[in-house]
Amino acid sequence: MVRAPCCEKTGLKRGPWTVEEDMTLVAHIEQHGHSNWGALPKQAGLLRCAKSCRLRWINYLCPDIKRGNFTSEEEDAIIQLHAMLGNRWSTIAARLPGRTDNEIKNVWHTHLKKRLDSSLSKTSGQAAPKRKAKKPDVAASTLEDPTSDPVSPEQSLSTSSATDYSMASSLENTGSSSDEFQIDDSFWSETLAMSVDCSGSGMETSDTVAADSASPSSSNDEMDFWVTLFMQDGDMHSLSQI
DNA sequence: AAGTAAGCCAACCGCAGGGAT
DNA sequence: TATCCCTGCGGTTGGCTTACT
Structure with missing residues (x-):
């Protein structure tokens, strides 16, 4: 299943996030928030599309997220x-x-x-x-x-x-x-x-x-x-x- | 011990809705 | 009012891990 990427922008990274990327994203959001996902990747220096950044934050990096098995x-x-x-x-x-x-x-x-x-x-x-x-x-x-x-x-x-x-x-x-x-x-x-x-x-x-x-x-x-x-x-x- | 099958999860995609211009 | 852009949502998939044979 090789679907076309969500955006045609070249040079944007896909796939699993690295620890460095995670830290960059977290640090940027902690400092500046995420009021504008569209501009966030560029501002943070991440080679990711906005959707990928948002998803990574919401599903994984957000400190409110509880990990572990469901009760x-x-x-x-x-x-x-x-x-x-x-x-x-x-x-x-x-x-x-x-x-x-x-x-x-x-x-x-x-x-x-x-x-x-x-x-x-x-x-x-x-x-x-x-x-x-x-x-x-x-x-x-x-x-x-x-x-x-x-x-x-x-x-x-x-x-x-x-x-x-x-x-x-x-x-x-x-x-x-x-x-x-x-x-x-x-x-x-x-x-x-x-x-x-x-x-x-x-x-x-x-x-x-x-x-x-x-x-x-x-x-x-x-x-x-x-x-x-x-x-x-x-x-x-x-x-x-x- | 090695190969295979199945389960699980992170990440991707397209679409829809809402706000801004 | 129409159009564009951004954000969020739900569906789907690839790859890794684990169990089974």
């Missing part, structure tokens, strides 16, 4: 939200703090879709996703193994990945490990109402959500309404039995 609560939330919203990954991501639309989309296609399919085919079976017993923890292993990927930026740039691996460290004060972390319904009703917008200048708060919900956009209003209503229903764990 069962997060997976359940994705399933529920997808049932309501469909493939509106960005909307779903907005309700999962620290998760990107791309990540959620990947998880859906690789794990959750199969999980749902298998659960539907076997109505009563405890069909846990027959995941390949891959590396015990992708993010953890990546973080711990400096030889795993020479281009893996979290090794050099992760200001948050090691600490906010669990929901607990980033959102709550439980102090327990990710394995032991317990989340109750009130937590999810609050958490899922939050909106994290890495595309903005920084971490957004519930004020943003309120503003967003109050925006004239009717479709989003409607979705927010139903999502909120759904969350308040406290039914987040209904699919955890699947």
